[in-house]
Amino acid sequence: MTYWQIRAASLEDIAAILDLWKDIDEIKSTIEDSYDNVEHFIKTNPGSLLVACAGNEIIGTVMGVYNGWRAAIYHFCVREDHRRRGLGQALLQTVLVHLKEQGAPRVDLYTYIDNRGAQAFYEKLGWQERSNVKNYSWIF
Ligand SMILES: CC(C)(COP(=O)(O)OP(=O)(O)OC[C@H]1O[C@@H](n2cnc3c(N)ncnc32)[C@H](O)[C@@H]1OP(=O)(O)O)[C@@H](O)C(=O)NCCC(=O)NCCS
Incomplete structure (x- = not known):
């Protein structure tokens, strides 16, 4: 049963x-x-951080951004006591609709290698694993 709002x-x-x-x-x-980083994200990307609420509580989040070239998802999560009820699927569906409306051709995300729960989730929903990509970062 759906008891949340996104x-x-x-x-x-x-x-x-x-x-x-x-x-x-x-x-x-x-x-x-941090507070400052989230505030900066919301101000720089209005409407791109979604929250799932049950009453007054925030029980899930997802950030979805399209910069005109690529789209990416960050900080996708559901509070542990609300998992396995379809909320993760609903949050992702909502953010994908927003990104598609903005014209994104593809959406990318990363999971930690040992995050088998999220990997099972993405595979169940039909996300494609990229086996031809290695990820590098430059950390300031
Ligand atoms: C990944 C996450 C957001 C999924 O949220 P959720 O609300 O539990 O997901 P849903 O209920 O919509 O799951 C849909 C389907 O995905 C699969 N699935 C979800 N979590 C799973 C898990 N831990 N193990 C195996 N399959 C899983 C199931 O098939 C599930 O359907 P079912 O419950 O009818 O079997 C949640 O587990 C979470 O917050 N994890 C910690 C944060 C995280 O890893 N985020 C992703 C970072 S990349």
């Missing part, structure tokens, strides 16, 4: 978003989950 995050949501993210290791990266 909407664009506002600046007032940032504290609750950070509270959700702090317990989810699979989305952590070298980019700090």
